[in-house]
Amino acid sequence: MPHDGHDEDEGSTLSETVLRVKALESLLVEKNYVDPDTLDQLIDIYEHKVGPRNGARVVARAWCDDAFRQRLLEDATTCIKEFGFEGRQGEHMLVKENTDTIHNMVVCTLCSCYPWPVLGLPPVWYKAAPYRARAVAEPRAVLAEFGVTLDDDTEVRVWDSTAELRYLILPMRPKNTEHLSEQQLADLVTRDSMIGTGLALEATS
Amino acid sequence: MNQPDASIPENKIRFPGQPRDNDGPVFREPWEAQAFAMAVSLNTSGLFTWTQWTETIGALIAADERADTTGERYYEYWLSALEQLVAANTQISLDQLTTRKCAWDRAARATPHGEVIELGRDKM
Numbered sequence: 001m002p003h004d005g006h007d008e009d010e011g012s013t014l015s016e017t018v019l020r021v022k023a024l025e026s027l028l029v030e031k032n033y034v035d036p037d038t039l040d041q042l043i044d045i046y047e048h049k050v051g052p053r054n055g056a057r058v059v060a061r062a063w064c065d066d067a068f069r070q071r072l073l074e075d076a077t078t079c080i081k082e083f084g085f086e087g088r089q090g091e092h093m094l095v096k097e098n099t100d101t102i103h104n105m106v107v108c109t110l111c112s113c114y115p116w117p118v119l120g121l122p123p124v125w126y127k128a129a130p131y132r133a134r135a136v137a138e139p140r141a142v143l144a145e146f147g148v149t150l151d152d153d154t155e156v157r158v159w160d161s162t163a164e165l166r167y168l169i170l171p172m173r174p175k176n177t178e179h180l181s182e183q184q185l186a187d188l189v190t191r192d193s194m195i196g197t198g199l200a201l202e203a204t205s
Numbered sequence: 206m207n208q209p210d211a212s213i214p215e216n217k218i219r220f221p222g223q224p225r226d227n228d229g230p231v232f233r234e235p236w237e238a239q240a241f242a243m244a245v246s247l248n249t250s251g252l253f254t255w256t257q258w259t260e261t262i263g264a265l266i267a268a269d270e271r272a273d274t275t276g277e278r279y280y281e282y283w284l285s286a287l288e289q290l291v292a293a294n295t296q297i298s299l300d301q302l303t304t305r306k307c308a309w310d311r312a313a314r315a316t317p318h319g320e321v322i323e324l325g326r327d328k329m
Contacts, residue, residue, distance in 0.1 A: 011314040012322060019313075020284060021236040023305035024243060026324065027297050034246045042242040047231050091255065110263035112279065121231050121241075128276030163259040 046121055054085050055118035055168055056189035059200075060182045062095075063173040073097060076168065085117040087166070093118075096159060097170040098196070103150050104157045105143070105196025106167040107135035113161035115168050119194060126195070136160070146197040169196040177203045237280040244287050253290050262286040 014022070028034045058080055062069040072079045076093040080086075087093070093115060096104035108114065109132050114122040125131050134142050139156045143149070150156065159167045171193040177185060180203060192198030232238040248255055265282045266273070273279065292299045308324055315327035 012316050012318050012320075014309065014313045014322070017281065017284065018236050019306045019309050020288070020302070021239050022309045023302050024284075024287060024291060025239055026309070027301060027305055028243060028247075028291070028295075031296060033250070033252065033291075033295055033297075034243055038246050039239065039242040042245055043232075043238045046241065047238065111259050111266055111282075113259060124276040124279075126276065127273070127279040129272040129274055131276075163254075163256040 046116075050085075050116060051120035052118075052189075052191035052194065053186070054083070054120075055115070055191075055194045056186040058083060058085075058118060058168070059170055059189045059194065060186035062170055063177075063185055064182045069097075069170075072170070080118060080168075087115075087117050091115075091164055091166050093166055093168060094159075095168050095170050096157070096196075098172050100172075101153070102155050102157060103143075103148075103196065104159060104167075104169050105135065105139060106159050106161060106169060107132060108161040109133075109136060110160075110162070113163060113166060115161075115166035118168055119191060123191070143197065146192065148197065148199060169194050171196075171198075171200040174200050174202050232280075233277075237283075240280055240284045240287055244283065244290075247287075247291070252294050257290065258286065261289055 025034070025036075025039075029036055058072070062072050068079065072095050076095040080093050091113075098104055108126075112122050112127040112132075114126065131142065136158050139158050140150065143156070161167055171189065173185070174188055177188070180188075188201040188203060190198050190201060193200045232241065244258065247253065248258060262282050265285050269278075269282070273282075288299065288302060291297055292302070309322070311327040312324050313322045313326075315329070316322045
C-alpha cells in the first residue's frame with residue numbers, strides 16, 4: 001500500500017482514507033454483505049479486461065456493416081450485448097453518430113456516469129469539474145483544447161449521461177480506409193473519439 | 206493506440222484548466238479499486254440502485270466548495286457515498302465504521318513495518 005509508513009515505534013501507519021476503506025470492507029465481509037473473492041474479480045475485470053478496445057470493436061463493426069450500424073443506432077443496448085458487453089447497472093445504451101454536419105460529445109454533469117462495458121472506467125479529466133461544467137457551457141472551446149476544430153456550420157450536440165442512460169459516440173470513419181479490415185479499423189478508434197472529444201485516427205499508408 | 210504510451214505522462218495538463226490523461230492506470234491506489242468494487246458489488250446484490258448511487262455521489266460532488274479541478278479526488282467522493290449508503294441500508298452504522306477504523310489504526314501501529322496488518326494485533 002502506498003500509504004504504509006513508519007511511525008516512531010517502528011509500527012506501521014495507514015492513512016485516514018485507507019483506514020476508512022479497511023473498516024468498511026472488514027465489516028461488510030463479516031456481515032456477509034460482500035464476498036472478498038467477488039471484490040477481487042471485479043477489480044481484475046476493470047483493471048485488465050474491460051476498456052475502450054471493447055467500444056472500438058463495436059465502432060469498427062458499424063463502419064463495415066451498414067445493417068449493423070442501423071441496428072446499433074436504433075437499439076444499442078441489444079447490439080452491444082451481442083458482443084458480450086453488458087452493463088452491470090442495467091443501464092441503457094444510446095449511440096450517437098457523428099457526421100459532416102453534426103458532432104456529438106458526452107458528459108456527465110452530475111457525477112461521472114460513463115459506458116463502462118464499452119469504454120471501461122472514465123479518464124480522470126472526465127470526472128473533473130472543468131470538463132463537467134465546460135462541456136455544456138462552451139463545447140467548442142473544450143473541443144479545441146482536445147485538438148478538435150470543427151467547421152463553423154457543424155452543429156455540436158452535448159449529451160448528458162445519467163444512471164439509466166449512457167452514450168457511446170460513433171465517430172466518422174476516416175477517409176481512405178476502404179482497404180482496411182475490421183480489426184485494422186478498430187485500431188483507429190480512440191477512446192476520446194467514442195466520447196466525442198476526439199476524432200478517429202487517420203490511416204497510415 | 207492499443208497500448209498506453211508510456212512516454213506521455215499520466216494526467217498531463219496540456220491546457221490550463223482542462224486536465225487530460227492518457228489511457229493510464231484505472232486505479233491510482235489499491236484503496237480506490239477496493240472502494241470501487243464494494244460499491245459495484247453492493248449495487249449488484251440490490252442494496253441500492255445505481256440511481257441512488259449517482260444521486261448520492263452527485264450531491265457530494267456538488268456540495269464540495271473546493272471544486273475538484275483535476276478529477277483526482279473522485280474516489281474520495283466515491284468512498285464517502287459508499288459510507289453513507291452502507292449506513293443507510295445495512296445494519297452497519299457510521300459509529301461502527303468509526304470504531305472499526307480506530308481498531309485498524311491501533312492494529313497498524315502495533316504491526317512492525319512490512320508485516321501483514323491484522324485486526325487485534327495491538328492486543329497480542
